[in-house]
Amino acid sequence: MFYVALRILLYDKIRSLITLLGVVFAVGLIFNQLGIFLGLMETSSVIIDHTPGDIWVTSKNSKNFDFSQPFPEYIYNQTIADPEILSAEKLIVAWGIIRQKEGGTEQVEVVGFNPDTGVGGPWDMLAGDTRYLKNGNFAIVDESAMKRLGKIQVGEYRDVLFHRLQIVGISRGVKSFTTAPILFTSFELAQRLVTYMGSDSTVFVVAKIKPGASVDQVIARLQQRLKGVDVFTAADFSMKTRKYWAIETGVGFSFMLTIVISFLVGMLIVGQTIYNSTMEHIKEFGTLKALGASNSDIYRIIFSQAIINAMLGYIFSLIITVSTVKLYEAGGMVMVVRGWVNFLVLGLTLLMCLGAAFVSVRRIKSIDPAILFRG
Known part of the structure; x- marks a missing residue:
């Protein structure tokens, strides 16, 4: 047949x-x-998915990764105090303005993380090293940003939120759903750049639990202890971000x-x-x-x-x-x-x-x- x-x-x-x-x-x-x-x-969830950590602490009713709000840094101390938390890091995600060489400005997404651990930072570097971000006004940009910001080379300077930053690295694979270029800095520099946050605020706390511990049990304890924030597994927060962009938009x-x-x-x-x-x-x-x-x-x-x-x-x-x-x-x-x-x-x-x-x-x-x- x-x-x-x-x-x-x-x-x-x-x-x-x-x-x-x-x-x-x-x-x-x-x-x-x-x-x-x-x-x-x-x-939309690329940074969440590439950040080593089991638990994400976010602002209350946070709908996605890109538009979460800051909360007091003492939440970090309360998180790390849990007996089954192995380690935790603070992470800032905020919006800013970068000045172009030829004039004009572009909106950028600033991600501030701890360069010593790399948690929340770029995972694939074309040039430079995340450790170069320490102790100065330094930044790393993703290669995808060059379509919006023009040709960027390691060693050059750009004005970001009225601060002059030196580009010390080029990352790869960190594209934003919003199409805004992503700029990585140290956590301390991000706090100074984003003035509305204050010097005692963070946007996320990313925690890793001890081997053998139950993620669900740790989350349940943190939800009872921490006030004014939400606590998710990394997978749940990634899915929440994806659902927001897929459904609500x-x-x-x-x-x-x-x-x-x-x-x-x-x-x-x-x-x-x-x-x-x-x-x-x-x-x-x-x-x-x-x-x-x-x-x-x-x-x-x-x-x-x-x-x-x-x-x-x-x-x-x-x-x-x-x-x-x-x-x-x-x-x-x-x-x-x-x-x-x-x-x-x-x-x-x-x-x-x-x-x-x-x-x-x-x-x-x-x-x-x-x-x-x-x-």
Whole structure:
């Protein structure tokens, strides 16, 4: 039956090619939208996911990583006092302004951390070292910032929040969901830069528990002891940040709508082609039934056409998607291509094409072998 289905598709090569292109377009758009959406979600929580720590203490009702509010530093002392906390670090995330060389300003996201431990700081350095941030007005910028800030070299100076900072390092892989360049400094310098915070405030406390301790139990104790803050596991705070950007901003709905439309367009293209092919070969199918073929035999032919279209369209779309990942990166975007994403899109592609074939299957049920003798 698979051979018969292939012969039917090859009978009209132009129509089959147009159908295949339609499937490639629809599946490619699904790959594109899923990949970019997942890339945006990973970007939104990239610092949380790369920061070594089991527990995040945040301001009360904090919705995401980028817009948390400061709280008193004594919360840090209360956190580290828990007997099952191995270590804890303070982290500042705030917004500021950087002055361009040619004039004008850009908004930046300032991340202040402890250079001695590196907790909350960059994890992949192209140039320099996080330890260079100590004891001075020094900063590290991510390479992705160069699209907004221009060419930046180690050793040059930039004015940030009316303070002159020297660039001592270039990091890699720290892209912000908000597209604002990220600037890393020491915790103490970040406190001085962000004047509204005061000299006794922090935005996060990131804690690591002792081996064998229960994260849930430690969180329960901290929630009872600490007032005016929230306590999350690293995974929960990462997911909370992603949900905020995906749901509350409408980004997730926009991507989902595009995926649904692509799915329906692909189903329409495949369904119309298979249906027209079925109608053109209606007498041949009647002949098969007259020779003893059952409806299920003919169903297999139709579904085989759908599977051929699905697999060819999927393979070509996957090749195109993988080959364009670098182009997205060059454009400053992140497109995620993962094994589970590929299997998900494969399932959607098969569902799309097999679902489209059901229209033709319903038509086959009513075929009467006597159609051979009609004019």
